[in-house]
Amino acid sequence: MFNVAVAQSGGPTAAINASLSGVFSGAELCPEVGEIYGSFNGIEGILKDELIDLRKVLITEHDKELLMKTPSTILGSCRYKLKSPDEDIESYEKICETFKRHNIKMFFYIGGNDSMDTVMKLDAYFKSAGIDIKVVGVPKTIDNDVTETDHTPGFGSAAKYVATSLQEIIRDSRVYSIPSVTIVEIMGREAGWLAASSCVLRANGEPAPHMIYLPESDFTVDKFLTDVKEAQKRYKAVIVAVSEGIKCDDEKYKNGGFSSELTDAFGHKYLSGIGKFLEHITAAEIGCKVRSIELNVMQRCGSHIASLTDITEAERIGREAVSAAVSGKSGVMMIFKRISNDPYRVDIQTAEIAKIANQEKKFPKEWINEHGNNVTVDALNYFLPLIQGEPVIEYRNGIPVHFKLNQ
Amino acid sequence: MFNVAVAQSGGPTAAINASLSGVFSGAELCPEVGEIYGSFNGIEGILKDELIDLRKVLITEHDKELLMKTPSTILGSCRYKLKSPDEDIESYEKICETFKRHNIKMFFYIGGNDSMDTVMKLDAYFKSAGIDIKVVGVPKTIDNDVTETDHTPGFGSAAKYVATSLQEIIRDSRVYSIPSVTIVEIMGREAGWLAASSCVLRANGEPAPHMIYLPESDFTVDKFLTDVKEAQKRYKAVIVAVSEGIKCDDEKYKNGGFSSELTDAFGHKYLSGIGKFLEHITAAEIGCKVRSIELNVMQRCGSHIASLTDITEAERIGREAVSAAVSGKSGVMMIFKRISNDPYRVDIQTAEIAKIANQEKKFPKEWINEHGNNVTVDALNYFLPLIQGEPVIEYRNGIPVHFKLNQ
Numbered sequence: 001m002f003n004v005a006v007a008q009s010g011g012p013t014a015a016i017n018a019s020l021s022g023v024f025s026g027a028e029l030c031p032e033v034g035e036i037y038g039s040f041n042g043i044e045g046i047l048k049d050e051l052i053d054l055r056k057v058l059i060t061e062h063d064k065e066l067l068m069k070t071p072s073t074i075l076g077s078c079r080y081k082l083k084s085p086d087e088d089i090e091s092y093e094k095i096c097e098t099f100k101r102h103n104i105k106m107f108f109y110i111g112g113n114d115s116m117d118t119v120m121k122l123d124a125y126f127k128s129a130g131i132d133i134k135v136v137g138v139p140k141t142i143d144n145d146v147t148e149t150d151h152t153p154g155f156g157s158a159a160k161y162v163a164t165s166l167q168e169i170i171r172d173s174r175v176y177s178i179p180s181v182t183i184v185e186i187m188g189r190e191a192g193w194l195a196a197s198s199c200v201l202r203a204n205g206e207p208a209p210h211m212i213y214l215p216e217s218d219f220t221v222d223k224f225l226t227d228v229k230e231a232q233k234r235y236k237a238v239i240v241a242v243s244e245g246i247k248c249d250d251e252k253y254k255n256g257g258f259s260s261e262l263t264d265a266f267g268h269k270y271l272s273g274i275g276k277f278l279e280h281i282t283a284a285e286i287g288c289k290v291r292s293i294e295l296n297v298m299q300r301c302g303s304h305i306a307s308l309t310d311i312t313e314a315e316r317i318g319r320e321a322v323s324a325a326v327s328g329k330s331g332v333m334m335i336f337k338r339i340s341n342d343p344y345r346v347d348i349q350t351a352e353i354a355k356i357a358n359q360e361k362k363f364p365k366e367w368i369n370e371h372g373n374n375v376t377v378d379a380l381n382y383f384l385p386l387i388q389g390e391p392v393i394e395y396r397n398g399i400p401v402h403f404k405l406n407q
Numbered sequence: 408m409f410n411v412a413v414a415q416s417g418g419p420t421a422a423i424n425a426s427l428s429g430v431f432s433g434a435e436l437c438p439e440v441g442e443i444y445g446s447f448n449g450i451e452g453i454l455k456d457e458l459i460d461l462r463k464v465l466i467t468e469h470d471k472e473l474l475m476k477t478p479s480t481i482l483g484s485c486r487y488k489l490k491s492p493d494e495d496i497e498s499y500e501k502i503c504e505t506f507k508r509h510n511i512k513m514f515f516y517i518g519g520n521d522s523m524d525t526v527m528k529l530d531a532y533f534k535s536a537g538i539d540i541k542v543v544g545v546p547k548t549i550d551n552d553v554t555e556t557d558h559t560p561g562f563g564s565a566a567k568y569v570a571t572s573l574q575e576i577i578r579d580s581r582v583y584s585i586p587s588v589t590i591v592e593i594m595g596r597e598a599g600w601l602a603a604s605s606c607v608l609r610a611n612g613e614p615a616p617h618m619i620y621l622p623e624s625d626f627t628v629d630k631f632l633t634d635v636k637e638a639q640k641r642y643k644a645v646i647v648a649v650s651e652g653i654k655c656d657d658e659k660y661k662n663g664g665f666s667s668e669l670t671d672a673f674g675h676k677y678l679s680g681i682g683k684f685l686e687h688i689t690a691a692e693i694g695c696k697v698r699s700i701e702l703n704v705m706q707r708c709g710s711h712i713a714s715l716t717d718i719t720e721a722e723r724i725g726r727e728a729v730s731a732a733v734s735g736k737s738g739v740m741m742i743f744k745r746i747s748n749d750p751y752r753v754d755i756q757t758a759e760i761a762k763i764a765n766q767e768k769k770f771p772k773e774w775i776n777e778h779g780n781n782v783t784v785d786a787l788n789y790f791l792p793l794i795q796g797e798p799v800i801e802y803r804n805g806i807p808v809h810f811k812l813n814q
Contacts (some may be wrong), residue, residue, distance in 0.1 A: 012579045041584045072578035079583075163806050164711050171479035171809060172419045172708040176486070177448045203804040293703045301579040304571050304712055307805065387805035397610040398714065398794035399570050402578060 002105035003035040004322070005051065008140075009042035009111035009118070010079070012072035013154025014161075014303040015314035016110055016140045017403070020075070021067045022318020023108045023138065024054050029319075030326060037102060042078035042111070043118055047091060049098045057405060066403040068311055069391050071303035074405055082118045085125050092125050099133055106134045106325045110318070112141035112152070116333055116357040123331035123353060134325040137333035137353060138318055142300045144193035147359040148351035149335035153317060154300070156310030156386035159197035161302035162186055163387060165295060166198050166241065170208045173237040173291075180289040181228055181238045181282050184209070185275030187299055188243040192216050192363045194299070195243035196375045197383045208239035211373040215245040216363045218372045224278065225285050227373050232288075244273055250281075304400050308389025313346065320348045344385035409512035410442040411729070412458065415547075416449035416518035416525070417486070419479035420561025421568075421710040422721035423517055423547045424810070427482070428474045429725020430515045430545065431461050436726075437733055444509060449485035449518070450525055454498060456505045464812060473810040475718055476798050478710035481812055489525045492532050499532050506540055513541045513732045517725070519548035519559070523740055523764040530738035530760060541732040544740035544760060545725055549707045551600035554766040555758035556742035560724060561707070563717030563793035566604035568709035569593055570794060572702060573605050573648065577615045580644040580698075587696040588635055588645045588689050591616070592682030594706055595650040599623050599770045601706070602650035603782045604790045615646035618780040622652040623770045625779045631685065632692050634780050639695075651680055657688075711807050715796025720753065727755045751792035 006023045008016050020038070027036045036054045039045030052075070058064055067074065085092050099107070109119050119137040126133045139146045142158035166184060173182045186195040192214025199212060210231045213219050231238045275292035282290045317334045324332060332350035339345040367379040394401045413430045415423050427445070434443045443461045446452030459482070465471055474481065492499050506514070516526050526544040533540045546553045549565035573591060580589045593602040599621025606619060617638045620626050638645045682699035689697045724741045731739060739757040746752040774786040801808045 012582050044584065070578065071575050073582050076584060077582040160805060165705050165709075167806060167809065168478050168708040168710060169704060171477065172704045175419050175480050175484040177451065177483060200804065201806065204806055204808070291704075293705075294701070295705075296700045297576055297579045297698075298572050298700075298702075298705075301575040302572075303575060384804060389805065390800075390802065393797075395797065397607065397791060398567060398796070399574060399608065399611055401611070402574065 001032060001034045003037060003103050004033055004106040004108070005037040005039055005046065005099070005102070005104045006108040006110065007039035007042045007045060008073040008075050008077055009109060009115040010077060010141060011112070012077065012297070012301050013140050013142050014071045014157035014301060014306045015154040015310050016073050017070045018068040018311045018314035019110045019138050019140060019153055019318035021058070021064045022315035023110070023321055024058055025064065025315070026319035026322030030322065035102070037104065038075045041076040042115070043080050043082060043109070044078045045075070046098050047094050049101070051102065063403065066394065066401060068315055069303055069306065069393060069400070070402040071301035074403060079114070081114065082121050084121065095122065096131065105132065106136070106322070108136050108138055108321050108325070110138040110140050112139070112143065113146055113356070113358060113360060116146070116353055119333065120331065120353040120357040127331070134328070134330040136321045136325045136329065137356070138321045139333055139335070140314070142194060143188055143191055145191035145361045147356050147361045148333070150338040150346060151336055151386055153310060153314035155193065156307035157302065158194055158299050159200065159383060160307040160387040161299050161305050162194060162198055162295060163200045164305050166209065167201055167206065169293060170206065170239055173239060178289055179232060179236050180291070181240065181286070183240045183242060183275050183278050183282070183290070183292040185242055185244050185273050185292060185294045187295070188215065189245035190215055190360055192243040192245070195241050196363055196367070196379055198241040199375050199380050200383050200387060202380060203384055209241040210235060210238055212241045212375055213246050213373060214243045214363055214368065215247060216365060217246065217368055219246045220249045221281060223372070225281070227371070228282060228286060240278070242274055242278065246274055248274060248277070304393055306391055307387045308391050309386060311391050317348055324350050341381055341385060344388070408439060408441045410444060410510050411440055411513040411515070412444040412446050412453065412506070412509070412511045413515040413517065414446035414449045414452060415480040415482050415484055416516060416522040417484060417548060418519070419484065419704070419708050420547050420549050421478045421564035421708055421713045422561040422717050423480050424477045425475040425718045425721035426517045426545050426547060426560055426725035428465070428471045429722035430517070430728055431465055432471065432722070433726035433729030437729065442509070444511065445482045448483040449522070450487050450489060450516070451485045452482070453505050454501050456508070458509065470810065473801065473808060475722055476710055476713065476800060476807070477809040478708035481810060486521070488521065489528050491528065502529065503538065512539065513543070515543050515545055515728050515732070517545040517547050519546070519550065520553055520763070520765060520767060523760055526740065527738065527760040527764040534738070541737040543728045543732045543736065544763070545728045546740055546742070547721070549601060550595055550598055552598035552768045554763050554768045555740070557745040557753060558743055558793055560717060560721035562600065563714035564709065565601055565706050566607065566790060567714040567794040568706050568712050569601060569605055569702060570607045571712050573616065574608055574613065576700060577613065577646055580646060585696055586639060586643050587698070588647065588693070590647045590649060590682050590685050590689070590697070590699040592649055592651050592680050592699060592701045594702070595622065596652040597622055597767055599650040599652070602648050603770055603774070603786055605648040606782050606787050607790050607794060609787060610791055616648040617642060617645055619648045619782055620653050620780060621650045621770055621775065622654060623772060624653065624775055626653045627656045628688060630779070632688070634778070635689060635693060647685070649681055649685065653681055655681060655684070711800055713798055714794045715798050716793060718798050724755055731757050748788055748792060751795070
């Protein structure tokens with residue numbers, strides 16, 4: 001008999017709790033596993049020995065179901081960067097102490113690229129020190145920028161939220177008879193997967209968004225203005241989807257923020273995002289009605305419009321992580337391998353963590369159209385299966401019910 | 408036999424098309440009614456004789472069902488202000504021509520306070536000129552600021568969107584171990600109904616939003632900062648709901664925009680909303696992690712999380728408008744009269760348009776708490792019935808299906 005621990009790290013998603021539920025269910029099925037510990041605030045909870053016995057809070061099947069439909073992380077998260085053992089051996093010793101104290105032999109870390117660095121370092125340390133603790137990564141991020149895996153849990157739900165909201169914004173933008181431009185800023189600092197996914201509306205015959213700009217596009221302000229003017233010849237209400245992380249050539253837009261002459265009443269540099277920046281430029285240069293909209297954190301935690309495919313896969317990959325550890329694997333991350341698009345099928349496998357940690361998977365250049373202002377049908381076919389299906393949401397007093405730790 | 412016309416005006420909502428569907432169904436049931444015309448872009452369509460025969464586009468029951476679940480206005484909208492006949496008799500003559508040309512004897516105008524001014528003026532003109540055309544107003548606005556009626560169609564769905572999104576934002580805000588303040592800016596320029604409705608989360612035991620500020624509150628920046636500091640003693644992640652229209656005493660925030668020293672690269676005054684303004688002040692004065700979030704147009708067109716109560720009532724009030732006109736009424740708006748809260752029951756009646764046009768129903772002072780930073784349980788009991796139930800959404804390719812005119 002031994003115990004296991006699981007933690008959640010990085011930015012919230014609508015599916016990270018589904019993976020937690022999956023790890024829990026997978027561990028529950030192992031007769032060798034005693035306690036199943038949750039660590040608060042990622043690796044910080046291991047460092048500080050702040051653990052919770054998950055068997056005491058996830059009691060019924062209903063608890064697990066609710067957890068799967070609850071956004072963000074019930075255990076909290078962190079952005080903690082573990083240094084190398086050479087630089088900070090104490091942290092490793094503390095981690096070992098916590099694991100030893102609670103007889104923890106397996107550790108599951110649900111997170112993105114940065115969190116996989118922690119998986120890699122811990123696994124390497126344990127191996128070098130001859131400590132038998134298995135460390136397995138479970139991917140999650142709405143950015144979909146993790147290498148080796150076909151896609152990441154959390155991404156499909158974010159994409160479904162973006163598509164659904166964008167379709168409503170498009171309806172909203174068309175009501176008046178005057179020309180307008182609506183710029184929707186979508187998350188993705190280094191990779192444009194989520195903004196690109198807005199192309200899925202095309203599957204239902206919707207031509208908007210008329211332009212999609214990604215960090216991987218060759219973007220210039222001049223080209224943007226030309227594209228808008230061109231689109232205005234065909235559409236009264238032009239819709240633009242733009243990744244927050246696009247690289248902008250304009251001097252006034254630097255370091256991912258529109259700073260230039262803007263300082264606020266406190267003398268602080270005023271940083272606005274690319275959406276607001278392009279709104280100003282469009283208003284100044286084209287002079288029509290312009291609006292910019294940030295989908296903000298709602299796009300990463302919109303569990304009320306989650307993708308059932310995403311939630312189901314997130315749970316499944318969590319379960320499989322336990323099987324992988326039980327079969328002796330460590331220093332790996334669980335990955336999806338896409339077998340086919342139609343019918344959609346994925347296998348779950350493992351990949352060496354060294355190939356993943358601190359890497360970034362960019363949106364493929366070959367899926368960007370010739371003009372650099374939209375994506376191809378290959379991208380559409382990649383995205384579509386990931387947003388299919390809707391979890392049945394439980395409502396109380398007209399509001400979705402979330403799982404809460406202290407209820 | 409005679410024909411009828413219907414038009415939609417003002418800002419989009421998730422329920423305005425349900426009222427259109429209701430007017431259509433009501434008219435379909437009248438054996439005396441021939442054509443049922445839709446006017447494009449509100450009264451502008453009557454002025455320009457831009458009509459559509461709705462019987463040719465709303466053919467099946469499925470069409471009408473889809474229409475009810477489609478946000479914004481399929482006929483387009485306008486912000487056209489009809490002058491008095493003394494000032495602009497030509498417009499009235501044009502309207503009369505269109506009505507005469509198409510043998511239109513009843514006109515239904517779905518809109519808010521401003522649109523009811525058009526209903527009042529048209530009705531008065533027809534009566535004074537001895538023209539037998541009935542004009543009936545059908546309320547709609549997410550602002551819920553129309554007098555005489557208990558509430559307005561569109562409001563319940565917006566409130567459900569706000570509550571659902573806010574709950575997800577709350578989950579998102581709690582993941583990190585550091586203190587934070589999240590400020591959510593909610594629509595409502597003159598009346599705080601929608602921001603106030605965020606109190607519904609309390610019904611499920613959620614203490615956040617910890618503060619709710621309305622245009623009707625006595626708001627000062629100093630009090631706001633004191634409230635935030637007080638809340639931080641109890642909550643790691645403080646959540647504030649704020650109406651976009653709160654009256655702020657700060658010199659730097661004037662005319663509903665944070666202008667002060669801010670000018671952008673084009674020399675334009677930079678106007679930001681109250682949320683961004685309070686974010687800056689909180690960051691400067693308290694110095695913790697602060698984020699402001701605008702729910703933007705998504706809150707008025709979020710039909711994927713509409714309130715079934717709202718959509719059903721919006722359809723019903725549209726039908727009843729036809730009955731009212733058929734029974735000889737004109738120069739009236741349809742209203743909801745709340746009979747009881749538990750069980751929730753409303754009657755539909757009519758009210759004189761002169762009592763409604765250009766008026767504004769403010770959020771009641773007696774429903775604001777003593778500290779002016781939240782609302783009372785009476786407000787909660789008022790709001791709760793309006794967000795109940797969820798329409799069954801039809802999905803195609805993982806995206807909600809909307810009714811489109813040219814499909």
